[in-house]
Amino acid sequence: xxxxxxxxxxxxxxxxxxxxxxxxxxxxxxxxxxxxxxxxxxxxxxxxxxxxxxxxxxxxxxxxxxxxxxxxxxxxxxxxxxxxxxxxxxxxxxxxxxxxxxxxxxxxxxxxxxxxxxxxxxxxxxxxxxxxxxxxxxxxxxxxxx
Numbered sequence: 524x525x526x527x528x529x530x531x532x533x534x535x536x537x538x539x540x541x542x543x544x545x546x547x548x549x550x551x552x553x554x555x556x557x558x559x560x561x562x563x564x565x566x567x568x569x570x571x572x573x574x575x576x577x578x579x580x581x582x583x584x585x586x587x588x589x590x591x592x593x594x595x596x597x598x599x600x601x602x603x604x605x606x607x608x609x610x611x612x613x614x615x616x617x618x619x620x621x622x623x624x625x626x627x628x629x630x631x632x633x634x635x636x637x638x639x640x641x642x643x644x645x646x647x648x649x650x651x652x653x654x655x656x657x658x659x660x661x662x663x664x665x666x667x668x669x
Contacts, residue, residue, distance in 0.1 A: 525642070525643050525646075526632050526633040526634075526639050526642040526643065527630070527631070527632050528629070528630070528631055528632075528633070528642075528646075528649065528650070528653070529629070529630050530627070530628065530629040530630075530650075530653055530657075531626075531627070531628050532626075532627045532654075532657055532661075533624065533625065533626050533627075534624075534625045534627070534661045534665075535618050535619065535622060535623070535624060535625075536618070536622055536623040536624075536625055536661070536664065536665045536668060536669075537622045537623075537665055537668075537669045538622065538623055538665065538667075538668030538669045539621055539622070539623065539668075540597055540615050540616065540617050540618075540623045541597075542668045543615050543623045543625060543664065543668045544597045544599075544615040546664060546667055546668050547599055547613050547615070547664075548592070548599060550563060550565070550571060550573075550587070551563060551565060553573075555667070556660070556663040556664055556666070556667040557659075557660040557663060557664070558659060558660070558663065559575050559576060559577045559655075559656040559659060559660060560573060560574075560575055560660075561574045561575060561576055561582065562574035568589075569588055569589040570586065570587070570588045570589070571586070571587055572584065572585070572586055572587075572605075573585050573586075573587055575656065577652045577653070577655050577656040577659075578652055578655050579648060579649070579652045581635075581638055581652070583605070583606040583607060583635065583638075584605050584606050584635075585603055585604070585605040585606060585607055586603070586604040586605045587601040587602070587603060588601060588602045588604070589601050590602050590610070591612075596614070597614065597615035597616065598612065598613070598614045598615075599612065599613045599614075599615075600612040600613075603629075603631055605634070605635075606633070606634060606635035606638065607631040607632065607633060607634060607635075608631060608632050608634050609629065609630045609631030609632055610629070610630060610631070611627070611628065611629035611631070612627070612628045612629070613625060613626070613627055614626040614627075614628075623668075625661065625664075627657065633649075
């Protein structure tokens with residue numbers, strides 16, 4: 524059964540790359556602009572717990588561990604554990620007219636009991652749920668960093 528998901532998204536944001544990168548680095552403030560982030564618990568400078576929920580009646584409890592922070596290339600990568608296992612990455616690049624081109628990639632396997640069994644059958648719903656979460660968060664990030 525295929526519980527593996529690969530996501531790739533690109534967004535154009537009006538704020539400057541440095542401001543977008545700083546907002547993404549500041550995990551403690553994600554809840555202010557990303558409505559699907561329900562709870563954040565910081566363990567230390569590199570690790571923390573994030574509880575997320577989008578339109579499906581399914582919450583995901585994740586442990587994120589920062590694995591790459593490249594200031595010069597404006598790349599943030601985190602390993603994911605918990606209800607998903609894998610990694611996600613934001614790459615912040617200069618965009619048009621002083622704005623930002625934000626590239627998001629994620630590769631993960633659903634491990635949450637029940638969701639892991641359902642993943643192959645509800646793949647399209649899981650993908651749509653992810654898209655709603657990302658596009659909503661990126662619209663709010665755009666306003667937050669403009």
